[in-house]
Amino acid sequence: MALLSIENLEVSYGLIRAIKGISLKVNEGEIVSLIGANGAGKTTTMHALCNLLPKQNGRVVFDGTDITNMPAHQLVPLGISQVPEGRRIFGELTVAENLRLGAYTRHSKQEYAETVARIYERFPILRERSRQIAGTLSGGEQQMLAMSRALMAHPRLLLLDEPSMGLSPLYVSEVFDMIRKIREDGTTILLVEQNAKKALSISDRAYVLEIGRITRSGTGAELLADDAIRRAYLGD
Template identity: 60%
Template sequence: MAMLEVENLEVNYGVIKALKGISFTVEEGEIIALIGANGAGKTTTLHTISGLLSPHAGSIRFMDKEISRVPSHKIVGMGIAQVPEGRRIFANLSVYNNLRMGAYTRKDKEEFERNLETVYASFPILKERREQMGGTLSGGEQQMLAMGRALMSSPRLMIMDEPSMGLSPIYVNEIFAIIKKVNEQGVTVLLVEQNAKKALSIADRAYVLETGNIVLTGKASDLLEDERIKKAYLGE
């Protein structure tokens, strides 16, 4: 049984069909990349998993439980944390309080301290700036805060929406290295990314979305060599 099983998922915005029945799986311990152009349905997929959107049809099972109708604030408690597109950190809360919000569903004080230490170890800059307001951080630091915040909820699955967006190349490399590290620590990752090259370089497997359908899937290393991918997404 896969950790996350999406089956024939259809999502509509009014009359527009954003997802036309996609199916994919994420196995425990994997990094899975969803790649595709703007408007392909990547963010829609993540938002539906997180409970921000309700599907028109199809199912989403996480750890063998149907979650497609579970409201977003309960999804986190089940072990899925989302790092949203554009980071969406709380600009007027301190770095520490942002991290505290990430642990909102966790009642255990010891678990909180343990997670905080792990996050500070992975992102030393957050420890340094813990008293600063979130809004004063640079884009790359905000991305780290958004990841740290997600990790505070002890997720089994972390879903990330465009983590490289708007970051300088140095930060992009750093963020991807951290994603890899987080994954090695036992967190399964589902990643949506326009930077297909980067995403495929750290992912185990990938799915290619085109206007609401999955058109291609395979091992990430194979897709990196695939002619169609090279042409459409890698700009080669």
Template identity: 55%
Template sequence: MALLEVRDLHVAYGKIEAVKGISFEVEQGQVVTLIGTNGAGKTTTLRTISGLLRPAAGRIMFDGKTIQNTPAHQIVSMGLAHSPEGRHIFPRMTIEENLLLGAYLRKDAAGIAEDVSNAYSMFPILGERRSQAAGTLSGGEQQMLAMARALMCRPRLLMLDEPSMGLSPIMMKQIMDTITQLKSSGTTILLVEQNAQAALSLADQGHVLEVGRIALSGRGADLLHDEQVRKTYLGEE
């Protein structure tokens, strides 16, 4: 059984349907990516899975339980972490406070302290600036913080929404390397990206979204070499 199973999901903002019946699965230990242009419904899908939006129809199963009507805070406690688009760090709190809030639902002080130091060894820059206000970090560092914070609840599935958005090429590479690293340590990831090249080259499974529907699905490497994908998303003639 897949860890996350999305069946015929419809999501609407008022009368406008942003997601028009998509279905996919994320297996334990996999990295699955949703790619597509602006307005394809990628972010809407993630926000619906994490409970910030309610679906108009369809079904979301996490670990065998139906969660489409579960409140957001309970979904987090089930082990589904969401690093939202635009990072949404707490700018006036210190880096350490941000990380501790990521572990808000946990009560094991020792485990939390261990995970904080893990986060610092994964992202040394965060450790150096632990008592600095998060809003003073650069965009790439803020993205690192957002990812580190999402990992603080020891998620069984990590959902990353556009982690490379607005970053310099060097930062983008660093973020993608981190995701590869997380993948090799066995973290299950659902990745939403506009940078199709980077996302597909590290994903086990990829889905191409077009105006609310899945247009194409396949193994990451296969999609990367698919002519249609190359033309539309990778800008090749």
């Protein structure tokens, strides 16, 4: 059974239907990506999935629980965390406070200390700057912080919305390394990306979203090799 399944999701902004009935599945342990051009509806899908936006239609099931109408904040204790587009770290709070907020729903002090230690080990820069205001970090460091913050909640499913957006090539590689590492540690990943080449190369499966509809799906390797996809999304 799929860890996450979305059936026939529809989302509208006023009279405009942005998502016109899409269905997708994410199995436990997979990296699944949703690729598509600007305005295809990738972020809308993410927001509707977490009920930051109302759905017109559709059903979302996570690990056997219907979460279609569950308030966003209740999804975190269930095991779903999202790294939103544009990172949205708390720029007026310190790095340490951001991490602490990531663990808002966790109550074990020991677990918190261990998770923070692991994150600081992987990103020493976050330890160095733990008392610094997060808004002063560079874009790449903020992305590391945003992903670390989401991991503080020990999610089973991590939703990543455009994690490589606006980053230098060095940090783009770092982000994709981190995604692979997170999956190795046992977290399932649904990734939304404009950088289709990078996304497909680390994905088990992928869906192509075009103006509110899923037009293609397949394994990452299949889609990477597909001529039409190469022309439309990979710049070949």
